[in-house]
Amino acid sequence: ADLAALRDDADKLLEIHMKSTNPSGNDSQNERQQSDSNTDSIFEFEPALEKSGAAAEPLTRTAEPPKTYPLGLVLKACPEIADYAVDGIGNWRDFMITAAQVRGYLGVSPSAYEDACHVMGQEIAAVVIACILQRAQHIDSAGGYLRVLTEKARAGQFSVGPMLMAALRANGATAKMTG
Template sequence: MESGSVTTPFGRRPMSLGMLASQQLAEEIEPGISRNKWKLFRAICEARPALGVSDRALTVLDALLTFYPADEISEERGLIVFPSNAQLSIRARGMTAATLRRHLAVLVDAGLVIRKDSANGKRFARRDRAGEVAEAFGFSLAPLLARATEIEALAAQAVADRELLRITRERLTICRRDVAKLIAAALNEGAAGDWAKITCMFREIVARLPRAAGIEHLAAALDEMALLREEIVNQLETQTKTQQMHSNESQIERHIQSSNPESTYELEPAFETKQGAKSADYVDQRSGSMDSGLDSRAGNRERETADRSAGEGGSLKSFPLGMVLQACPQISDYGPGGQIGSWRDLMSAAVVVRSMLGVSPSAYQD
């Protein structure tokens, strides 16, 4: 475009300040700049909401670009295309003339193309004797080249916004699922908490989302939903830790009850002064005959322990033999002849069981 020139539209179409600004911008094309027309058109499609054009207007722009002879748009090759309405309608997927004119006006108002009308409003080109285009009247693509950097930046921002919207919607979906599943699990397991109130909060967050939610609505809902999920997880984790502590305490209590060191004396009341001494001697003889491989030092420890128990027998409780056999009925199978009739038979059976279990005499006495 010639520097300082102003082109007004043909006929009754009015001139606007926006058209004047577009023409002034088209004059500021940097020397040597060029763009691939299809890559630039793709960027315009990405930035369509920011540019304020419809998809039908982009269809007309696509048809205009097909009339440009090269793939690279540059000032050296010329920037004006001059198709007739009939040919433009064919390449615009059969768009009617009235619709075509309306969307051409949208492209002009958006500052993507400039009208360069002839005196009679026709679109044509004058060529010199060498066949080169000397002057053309039609639609100038100079604004596309002048705004190429701006359009590419708008396209990149649109792609980033769309990706952010997708990620936010995806995170909100996952967070919403987590909250719903956790509430259901808490209700099914009977966990303590005001789950009715939490359910109402969850439904309020979901209800506030519009049908076509933007990034602002989604981000706000995601923040609230994430806080609600964190609160639910904290409540459930606290209850889980409490249950584990109670379980561990009950296990420790059962272990202490089963390992009472005084239970040996309670279940073996035969360690009285005289009877305990005789039983200890018999245990020593019995264990010596069945475990001949044990050394004499273990036998001495047994006798010493039995003597100590006999010396302290006055302070131990005494239980009837029948009570012991009732508490441990299977011990009778290991007595002499498969029965136990006296304390001596019981001590003999205890030695047999101790040998079967692989308990050493010293460990048995301890």
């Protein structure tokens, strides 16, 4: 019952965030990258994301669209998040719902996560939560850490890439590529 309530909360947060980040409700999400930096179009092979509206544009120092990573790569770097997925993680929507649930387990407040989603975008915020989960034993305050990263992202001083690559290295996932 507790897990069902958490999932409902996560679904509500995602729905609220989706409405606030994509008020136009544009259904043509599988077009090539547009000038509005709509991150959905990057995931041509993730059809479940087409209607998610996950289009929050993070603040960066350049006008480039936010960098996103293949879901498979993220799951290799952060495999522990899959343990929390009710029906597994088969697409970005599953991943984001699971990350929203994990947020609660890590002690990250709904407001801290919502702020991260607004600043970084849903996918990146979910990747950050997965990375935090991977290193939870080394992090004293997951919520405080997320807030610091959100502020850095707001100032254009945070990219999830190095965090994700560090997680890959920590899990030995790059060993076959380096040697």
